[in-house]
Amino acid sequence: MRLLVIGASAAGLSAATHARRLDPRLDVTVLEKSNVVSLGLCGLPYFVEGRVPDWAWLLARPPEYFSRMQIDVRTGKEAVAIRHAARRVRLAGGEELAYDKLVIACGARAEPGPEGSFSMSTLAGAIHLREHLETTKPGEARVAGGGYIGLEAVEALRARGRRVALSHAGPDLLDRADPWLTGRIVRHLERCRVEVRLNERIRAAAAGECLVWAAGLRPNVGLAAEAGVETGRSGAIRVTDRMETNLGSVYAAGDCIEVTHRVTGRPVWMPLGTTANKTGRVAGAAAAGRLERFPGIAGTSIVRVCGLGIGLTGLSEGQARQEGFQPVTAIIDARDRAAYFCGRPASVQLVADRISGRLLGGAVIGEYGVEGRVNTIATALGAGMDAEGFAGLDLAYAPPYSPPWDPLLLAGRQLLKLLN
Amino acid sequence: MRLLVIGASAAGLSAATHARRLDPRLDVTVLEKSNVVSLGLCGLPYFVEGRVPDWAWLLARPPEYFSRMQIDVRTGKEAVAIRHAARRVRLAGGEELAYDKLVIACGARAEPGPEGSFSMSTLAGAIHLREHLETTKPGEARVAGGGYIGLEAVEALRARGRRVALSHAGPDLLDRADPWLTGRIVRHLERCRVEVRLNERIRAAAAGECLVWAAGLRPNVGLAAEAGVETGRSGAIRVTDRMETNLGSVYAAGDCIEVTHRVTGRPVWMPLGTTANKTGRVAGAAAAGRLERFPGIAGTSIVRVCGLGIGLTGLSEGQARQEGFQPVTAIIDARDRAAYFCGRPASVQLVADRISGRLLGGAVIGEYGVEGRVNTIATALGAGMDAEGFAGLDLAYAPPYSPPWDPLLLAGRQLLKLLN
Numbered sequence: 001m002r003l004l005v006i007g008a009s010a011a012g013l014s015a016a017t018h019a020r021r022l023d024p025r026l027d028v029t030v031l032e033k034s035n036v037v038s039l040g041l042c043g044l045p046y047f048v049e050g051r052v053p054d055w056a057w058l059l060a061r062p063p064e065y066f067s068r069m070q071i072d073v074r075t076g077k078e079a080v081a082i083r084h085a086a087r088r089v090r091l092a093g094g095e096e097l098a099y100d101k102l103v104i105a106c107g108a109r110a111e112p113g114p115e116g117s118f119s120m121s122t123l124a125g126a127i128h129l130r131e132h133l134e135t136t137k138p139g140e141a142r143v144a145g146g147g148y149i150g151l152e153a154v155e156a157l158r159a160r161g162r163r164v165a166l167s168h169a170g171p172d173l174l175d176r177a178d179p180w181l182t183g184r185i186v187r188h189l190e191r192c193r194v195e196v197r198l199n200e201r202i203r204a205a206a207a208g209e210c211l212v213w214a215a216g217l218r219p220n221v222g223l224a225a226e227a228g229v230e231t232g233r234s235g236a237i238r239v240t241d242r243m244e245t246n247l248g249s250v251y252a253a254g255d256c257i258e259v260t261h262r263v264t265g266r267p268v269w270m271p272l273g274t275t276a277n278k279t280g281r282v283a284g285a286a287a288a289g290r291l292e293r294f295p296g297i298a299g300t301s302i303v304r305v306c307g308l309g310i311g312l313t314g315l316s317e318g319q320a321r322q323e324g325f326q327p328v329t330a331i332i333d334a335r336d337r338a339a340y341f342c343g344r345p346a347s348v349q350l351v352a353d354r355i356s357g358r359l360l361g362g363a364v365i366g367e368y369g370v371e372g373r374v375n376t377i378a379t380a381l382g383a384g385m386d387a388e389g390f391a392g393l394d395l396a397y398a399p400p401y402s403p404p405w406d407p408l409l410l411a412g413r414q415l416l417k418l419l420n
Numbered sequence: 421m422r423l424l425v426i427g428a429s430a431a432g433l434s435a436a437t438h439a440r441r442l443d444p445r446l447d448v449t450v451l452e453k454s455n456v457v458s459l460g461l462c463g464l465p466y467f468v469e470g471r472v473p474d475w476a477w478l479l480a481r482p483p484e485y486f487s488r489m490q491i492d493v494r495t496g497k498e499a500v501a502i503r504h505a506a507r508r509v510r511l512a513g514g515e516e517l518a519y520d521k522l523v524i525a526c527g528a529r530a531e532p533g534p535e536g537s538f539s540m541s542t543l544a545g546a547i548h549l550r551e552h553l554e555t556t557k558p559g560e561a562r563v564a565g566g567g568y569i570g571l572e573a574v575e576a577l578r579a580r581g582r583r584v585a586l587s588h589a590g591p592d593l594l595d596r597a598d599p600w601l602t603g604r605i606v607r608h609l610e611r612c613r614v615e616v617r618l619n620e621r622i623r624a625a626a627a628g629e630c631l632v633w634a635a636g637l638r639p640n641v642g643l644a645a646e647a648g649v650e651t652g653r654s655g656a657i658r659v660t661d662r663m664e665t666n667l668g669s670v671y672a673a674g675d676c677i678e679v680t681h682r683v684t685g686r687p688v689w690m691p692l693g694t695t696a697n698k699t700g701r702v703a704g705a706a707a708a709g710r711l712e713r714f715p716g717i718a719g720t721s722i723v724r725v726c727g728l729g730i731g732l733t734g735l736s737e738g739q740a741r742q743e744g745f746q747p748v749t750a751i752i753d754a755r756d757r758a759a760y761f762c763g764r765p766a767s768v769q770l771v772a773d774r775i776s777g778r779l780l781g782g783a784v785i786g787e788y789g790v791e792g793r794v795n796t797i798a799t800a801l802g803a804g805m806d807a808e809g810f811a812g813l814d815l816a817y818a819p820p821y822s823p824p825w826d827p828l829l830l831a832g833r834q835l836l837k838l839l840n
Binding site: 010035040042043046051052057060072138148167220262272273275276294295296297298299300301303304307311313323338339340341369370371372373374375378379380381383384385389392393394396397398399400402404405406408 | 460463466471472476480529531566620682691692693694695697704714715716717718719720721722723729731733758759760761790791792793794795796798799801802803804805809812813815816817818819820821822824825826828836
């Protein structure tokens with residue numbers, strides 16, 4: 001029995017290793033079109049920045065790991081067609097490989113930017129950009145795209161001492177339909193000497209300009225779709241909570257699939273490394289005949305730009321309205337810790353549904369404790385908690401870590417007031 | 421209508437200010453036996469350490485705040501008897517004050533240590549200790565008591581460069597019945613050159629020894645009990661979730677009351693600043709005729725000792741067994757962040773009930789992100805989440821903040837394995 005996995009990044013390798021552990025008799029083969037396996041793509045901005053001196057530092061597992069696990073990882077092998085009726089995958093060059101179970105983990109791809117632009121979405125792109133920064137030493141750079149990759153590019157370029165401008169095609173950063181959030185990020189960036197232009201669509205790099213293209217990420221579904229694998233409204237592959245596609249014995253995982261948003265119950269495409277790891281595991285279990293389920297996402301993410309942490313989960317007010325809720329939003333500005341522990345400003349936004357009182361989402365902005373506070377909100381969302389439950393949480397307090405009234409609880413109280 | 425509040429620390433002042441906001445016609449009077457009002461006691465260790473140069477930095481509110489709020493705060497006034505039949509409180513010196521509503525917020529008191537020992541539980545004690553450290557400059561010090569105040573005393577004394585020994589009367593630190601936790605703290609302290617002696621009861625200070633007494637904290641209930649206010653099994657005042665005592669129009673809040681533990685449903689005495697603020701508010705609301713409820717605690721706390729953060733919530737395995745659960749415990753050692761973000765060791769312990777799968781408690785130990793991770797567990801406890809729900813949480817990931825598999829999720833997976 002052969003399990004074939006297409007793609008040797010987070011999702012594909014999670015599927016392969018989990019399936020291997022669950023069923024030692026399985027023949028597990030992984031196809032990877034590049035020559036690099038197990039690369040943590042989320043680290044590329046820090047490779048461009050220089051904090052990660054060598055991209056080998058970004059390998060989640062050393063190559064030996066897979067041979068030790070008896071997983072046959074074949075690099076430089078591009079799958080070009082899935083012939084599902086024959087249970088075979090054709091590779092570039094014509095070779096064919098048979099499978100009994102197939103996991104598609106083709107990830108996402110950035111739409112190519114204008115000629116001469118750089119990309120941070122692939123290792124080759126990041127290496128090319130870093131070489132350019134180190135050899136040509138441009139004094140200025142422009143980033144096109146205000147999603148998280150774009151913001152991480154801004155951080156990397158500023159850390160290298162470049163003057164940076166950020167252009168974003170839409171009105172709101174981070175795809176969140178949240179003017180408050182956008183305003184906060186823009187003010188911070190401007191204080192950090194980053195020029196921000198919203199609603200500006202870049203079509204070409206100016207002569208000599210260092211343009212980093214960080215827009216237009218799409219699920220990589222061509223191969224799957226041609227084989228008859230269904231995609232959803234988001235354009236990504238539609239799967240069950242066991243990562244089953246519409247084709248028998250064919251599973252998909254990672255940045256090429258859509259997953260259920262637990263707040264709305266609807267499928268969304270939100271490509272993130274942690275979800276890729278989890279859905280990969282579930283796909284591996286399914287391929288090995290075991291029942292594991294992916295419970296969906298709460299829409300949690302975090303990004304750091306020029307020292308500011310921005311944690312998001314669930315829905316913003318704008319998103320909640322689009323989904324048919326009647327959102328109420330509380331926003332508070334507080335301090336993250338006691339003043340004598342150098343407490344710094346921290347803002348918390350909480351969104352709840354006016355009818356049910358149920359918490360729908362939140363955002364945390366600050367320099368310290370952002371990930372913990374957004375995870376606390378994400379946990380409340382995972383539990384379907386309402387505003388009253390949230391405001392009554394028993395959170396940890398000691399002066400090195402928080403003020404006596406945690407900003408989360410202040411926001412919870414504010415939310416309760418607005419709901420009553 | 422007069423609201424009289426006994427005690428001008430976190431609980432008493434929260435009650436007074438909240439009642440004042442809810443009912444501007446109320447005559448609000450607060451009695452305080454010392455001359456200091458609104459002092460954040462949790463900051464005293466950092467005053468002893470010297471990080472807080474002046475104790476005035478620890479005032480949560482400036483004195484003007486209360487006059488502006490038309491709250492009559494009377495310092496140097498010790499209540500010596502509550503004559504509830506007459507609705508009067510007698511002060512030392514004989515003066516009597518009438519009340520319609522009474523809030524008792526007498527806090528906790530440390531049992532006096534042996535002669536010549538120092539205390540960090542009161543402002544006077546902390547000032548005395550700091551003066552001793554700065555003038556006599558003892559090279560060594562001993563701390564008696566391995567609760568959180570004792571550990572904070574160790575941190576303060578080490579920060580001042582003293583050799584420190586810690587003696588604890590029982591076998592387990594932090595009152596948690598958790599040998600794993602005790603072992604981890606002891607190893608850390610020993611690496612920091614702190615000598616730890618468990619099961620050692622100190623009865624006297626050796627000649628010339630700087631002994632800091634941090635043991636024997638008790639709820640301060642004498643005044644209340646003499647007036648007929650009932651106490652519970654813990655020895656602290658028994659209250660409803662509106663902070664009502666057994667006497668009509670008499671409420672209690674803060675470190676002198678017991679509160680409901682949401683995991684066990686039973687009353688416990690766990691004096692912490694954040695709970696004092698919350699229960700004070702609820703008592704103030706009740707005194708002002710408004711309905712607010714305190715949902716209880718999850719038993720969440722955090723303490724830092726010599727740079728190590730220790731976050732606790734819910735029950736340890738030992739405590740869970742005492743409460744009649746059949747606990748299962750997962751412990752994992754991981755890294756708090758990506759290696760190239762200087763990720764450091766972090767440990768997570770999760771306890772669940774074998775029968776129901778329900779999460780019962782957890783502990784997080786590390787240098788970074790401890791408060792956020794323990795708050796995430798506390799939120800799951802607040803929601804009554806089971807191990808499967810916890811393992812399926814969507815937590816934030818980006819390299820500056822966490823590894824792709826957060827230590828919490830690794831612990832959750834481990835827990836699921838043990839339960840199946």
